[in-house]
Amino acid sequence: DTAVSQTPKYLVTQMGNDKSIKCEQNLGHDTMYWYKQDSKKFLKIMFSYNNKELIINETVPNRFSPKSPDKAHLNLHINSLELGDSAVYFCASSPLYLTDTQYFGPGTRLTVL
Amino acid sequence: SQELEQSPQSLIVQEGKNLTINCTSSKTLYGLYWYKQKYGEGLIFLMMLQKGGEEKSHEKITAKLDEKKQQSSLHITASQPSHAGIYLCGAAAVKEYGNKLVFGAGTILRVKS
Numbered sequence: 001d002t003a004v005s006q007t008p009k010y011l012v013t014q015m016g017n018d019k020s021i022k023c024e025q026n027l028g029h030d031t032m033y034w035y036k037q038d039s040k041k042f043l044k045i046m047f048s049y050n051n052k053e054l055i056i057n058e059t060v061p062n063r064f065s066p067k068s069p070d071k072a073h074l075n076l077h078i079n080s081l082e083l084g085d086s087a088v089y090f091c092a093s094s095p096l097y098l099t100d101t102q103y104f105g106p107g108t109r110l111t112v113l
Numbered sequence: 114s115q116e117l118e119q120s121p122q123s124l125i126v127q128e129g130k131n132l133t134i135n136c137t138s139s140k141t142l143y144g145l146y147w148y149k150q151k152y153g154e155g156l157i158f159l160m161m162l163q164k165g166g167e168e169k170s171h172e173k174i175t176a177k178l179d180e181k182k183q184q185s186s187l188h189i190t191a192s193q194p195s196h197a198g199i200y201l202c203g204a205a206a207v208k209e210y211g212n213k214l215v216f217g218a219g220t221i222l223r224v225k226s
Contacts, residue, residue, distance in 0.1 A: 004155075033214075041150075041199055043216040090155060101146065102203075102214065104156035 003027050006091050006105040013081055014113055020077045021108045023091030031055075032074040033102065034066060035090040043090070049074050078110075086112045116140070117204055119217035126192050127225050134187045134220045136202030145185045146203040147176050150219070156201065159187075189222075197224045 004025045013019055025032060033056075034046045047066040048056035054066065063079040078085060091105040118137045126132050136145065147159040160169045162178035162185060169176050173190045189196055203216045 041201075041219040041221075043156075043201060043203075043219075045214060092156075101158050101161050103158065104148070106155040 004091060004093055004103050004105040006089075006108050008108060009106060010109050010111075012111045012113065015081055015083060017081050018077070018079045019081060019110070020075055021089055021091075021110075022073070022075045023105055024073050025091075025093040025103070025105075026072065027093055027095075027103060028072075029093040029095050029103075030071060031094045031096065032068065032071075033092040033094075034074065034076050035092065035104075036060075037088040037090060037107070039087070047074075047076075081110075081112045083112050086110055116215045117202055117217035119200075119202055119220050121220060122218065123221040123223070125223045125225060128193060129191050132189050132192055132222070134200050134202075134222075136185045136187070136204075136217050138183050138204055140183070142178075142182045142204045144205045145176075145178050145182070146205075146214075147185070147187050148201045148203060150199040150201060152198065159200075192222075192224045194224045194226055197222055 007022045011019060031050045033048045035043050036046055037043045046058055046060050049068045052068045065077045067075045088107045088109050090107045092102040094102045120135050124132055145162045148156040149159055150156045160176045162176060165180040165182045167178045175188045178185045199219045199221050201216050201219045203214050205214050
């Protein structure tokens, strides 16, 4: 059984489009995260949700909006996609906020043309 | 500048050789994580270190955290092709890092057969 799953795995789209990436964890964790990994492999946190409440919102454009319908899901919606949004986006979850190991999803490779 | 410095950036070793990857922070860390990422895949948790001077091993991989909790090393003994990938250190310093988990830029490891 997959612990943290993301869909889609690959996403190719045109500039200006709106797209969503879905994340689900079946570990019963309270906290979920979204990370962006750029072309240089640097991993940076974007959002963190604890029990469906936003607790980290790094300086990311307003075009990015996370949505957590329940503890097991954290989706990432991106409006008006730009070339610079091309990256791999990772979802992760942990039992507690920050003090526990984070378990990562397989990543979604987003390519904006 | 990145909050966690990893070195080297990339490494090519002959199969069977030992190698060490370092991760340094200017701040005292609450916890230090090591992850491995295979090309095009998600991050796999390797080890977490929390106590100064702590050392953990898993198969042929050993990670240490110094007494000051500012530097960690990951040592691989008798490297194999299966060890190839990107190794990332991540750290939670809570207040110092603004309540977030930060990552180093990663070390790309290639193992030649």
